[in-house]
Structures are given as C-alpha cells and as structure tokens.
Amino acid sequence: MHIRVINPNTTWSMTSLIERSARSVAWPGVTVDAVSPTMGPASIESHYDEALAVPGILDEIAKGEREGVDGYVLACFGDPGLEAARERARGPVVGIxxxxxxxxxxxxxxxxxxxxxxxxxxxxxxxxxxxxxxxxxxxxxxxxxxxxxxxxxxxxxxxxxxxxxxxxxxxxxxxxxxxxxxxxxxxxxxxxxxxxxxxxGVAAATVTVQGLVQLGLRTSTIGEYASPPPKRYDGLLSSFDLTGEAATEQSQHSR
Missing domain, CATH: 3.40.50.12500 (Rossmann fold)
Known part of the structure; x- marks a missing residue:
C-alpha cells in the first residue's frame, strides 16, 4: 500500500514535519511519503491562498495516479481542493x-x-x-x-x-x-x-486512508465525484485539459 500526503503549500520544511507525523502511524508494509506542489503559496491563510493552492494539489494527484498511489491525505486544515481531488483519484482522498x-x-x-x-x-x-x-x-x-x-x-x-x-x-x-x-x-x-x-489531523487522516484502502473502498464515481467531463482549458491551465486523457481511455475500452 502506498499513501501520499500532499502538503498544499510549498514550504518543504513543513512537508518534512508532516511526513514524520504520517509515517509515525503507518502500518507495517505501508509506504507513506509527503510532497509539496511546485506551484502555490508558501502558506495557506486566506481564501486567496486556498484557491491558488488547488492547481498544485491536482498536479500532485495526477503525478500520484501515474505512479500508482493507493490513497491520499490533504494536509491543510482548510481541506482545499478536496472534492476536485476526489474526482481525479482512483483511491480515497481524505482531508485533515x-x-x-x-x-x-x-x-x-x-x-x-x-x-x-x-x-x-x-x-x-x-x-x-x-x-x-x-x-x-x-x-x-x-x-x-x-x-x-x-x-x-x-x-x-x-x-x-x-x-x-x-x-x-x-x-x-x-x-x-x-x-x-x-x-x-x-x-x-x-x-x-x-x-x-x-x-x-495528519495522523488521523493517514490512519483513515489506510483503513479505507485495506477495506478495498474508494470514492464512488456514480454521481458527483465521477471523472469531470473533458473540455478545453486555456492559458495557464492548459496542462489540466482532460480531452487527451478521455480519448486514451476510450481507445483502451474499444480494444
């Protein structure tokens, strides 16, 4: 089992502290690592900070999905981007x-x-x-x-x-x-x-994600948390365009 803890701010010293807390409650055989986005605020203390942290969070979710991560912890007490992350991750996502x-x-x-x-x-x-x-x-x-x-x-x-x-x-x-x-x-x-x-909340969320993965449970995709409808994203958000991903999935299903 591989759990990734995402610190939504870009302060790596805090990410290291968060990683130690999460690892302290990890079960034997469970890999826990913590990451910070490459873009976003140094700390999150306002609605503005939260909004600008979300693209970095979703970028880390996308990386984790490519690496086969089983579940995620969002390590900011505002739980920024939680619903969007649940739409994009195969495994459970829990906010602290x-x-x-x-x-x-x-x-x-x-x-x-x-x-x-x-x-x-x-x-x-x-x-x-x-x-x-x-x-x-x-x-x-x-x-x-x-x-x-x-x-x-x-x-x-x-x-x-x-x-x-x-x-x-x-x-x-x-x-x-x-x-x-x-x-x-x-x-x-x-x-x-x-x-x-x-x-x-870091330790509590880590234990929660471990339990959900162990139970074989993940976020439901039959309603609100289904994968977002693919569409074009422009400007700075063009890399978040999902149309290519949707085409790949459709091609795989047709084989």
Missing amino acids: AEAAMRTATYLGRSFSVVTTLGRTRGRAWDLAETYGTHRACRGVHACEIAVLELESSPDARERITQACREALAIDESDVIVLGCAGMADLCAHVSKAIGAPVVD
Whole structure:
C-alpha cells in the first residue's frame, strides 16, 4: 500500500514535519511519503491562498495516479481542493480537517479547534457544518501565530498549549483538534500538558486512508465525484485539459 500526503503549500520544511507525523502511524508494509506542489503559496491563510493552492494539489494527484498511489491525505486544515481531488483519484482522498473532527467525536461529546490566525476561524466553522460535526464543535480559537512562524517562533509551542488549555475551559469541551498541519508534532506534548485527548489531523487522516484502502473502498464515481467531463482549458491551465486523457481511455475500452 502506498499513501501520499500532499502538503498544499510549498514550504518543504513543513512537508518534512508532516511526513514524520504520517509515517509515525503507518502500518507495517505501508509506504507513506509527503510532497509539496511546485506551484502555490508558501502558506495557506486566506481564501486567496486556498484557491491558488488547488492547481498544485491536482498536479500532485495526477503525478500520484501515474505512479500508482493507493490513497491520499490533504494536509491543510482548510481541506482545499478536496472534492476536485476526489474526482481525479482512483483511491480515497481524505482531508485533515474532516479526519480530525470526525475522530474527535469518537473521543468525547464535544471538541474545540485551536488554529493559527483568527481570520481562518470562519473556514473551520464552515467545515464543521459541512462534515456534520458542528453540534459537537464548541468553539474555534486562534493562537494568532502565522503558519510559517510555527517553526521559527521560540514560544510557539507554549502559546499553542496555553490556547488549548483555555479552549477546554471556555468551551467546557472534551477534546482538542489542532487546526493546522504545521502543529502535527505538538500533539503528544499538548495532550500531556492539558490532560485531554488532542487530535492531529495528519495522523488521523493517514490512519483513515489506510483503513479505507485495506477495506478495498474508494470514492464512488456514480454521481458527483465521477471523472469531470473533458473540455478545453486555456492559458495557464492548459496542462489540466482532460480531452487527451478521455480519448486514451476510450481507445483502451474499444480494444
């Protein structure tokens, strides 16, 4: 089994951190690697960033499909491009926000999300509603540390830990969800410090994808997630044109 973790930003030091988190929960015999797109933002902290990250994500999905990857993790808490990736991948694609929120509901009656910047809180609330976990989500809190500062700020770990401690007290929740892939290495430390379960979406999504592949399950293609209708794409997106791919598939089926 080969699982690929896609860090939608182009910061490779963060990709390495994400890869370590994913590999720490990999089953024996499962290959897990992490990649960053060659195009896109250095970090994702706005709707603009999310939109411009999607072409790079889909390019990595296309590469993975050519290499025979069995399933994918999207390692950004906004789950950018998740639906589009599911249309293009043969195997399951799981976003870390969805995996983390669903996992948290197995561990307690309620959870709180602790994320990076306050401007991203609305996106987390939207995803909780989309994934049907909004009743369990008691609050979304920001530690006001930019994504790229998670690695460089000397007090980032303690600020995040304190934000998690305060979220539990304010929301009277049972579980903490870390709202950024760049926090993946803090899970054990924060959990021990606050005395409550802390969910890292990278690890949760990796385990989820492993389970789906092991069960022989993949995204349904009979409706919305069927392969997109082939058409021309112009300008900078011309390489995403699917007409040639559709012609190849039709030729193979006719043999």
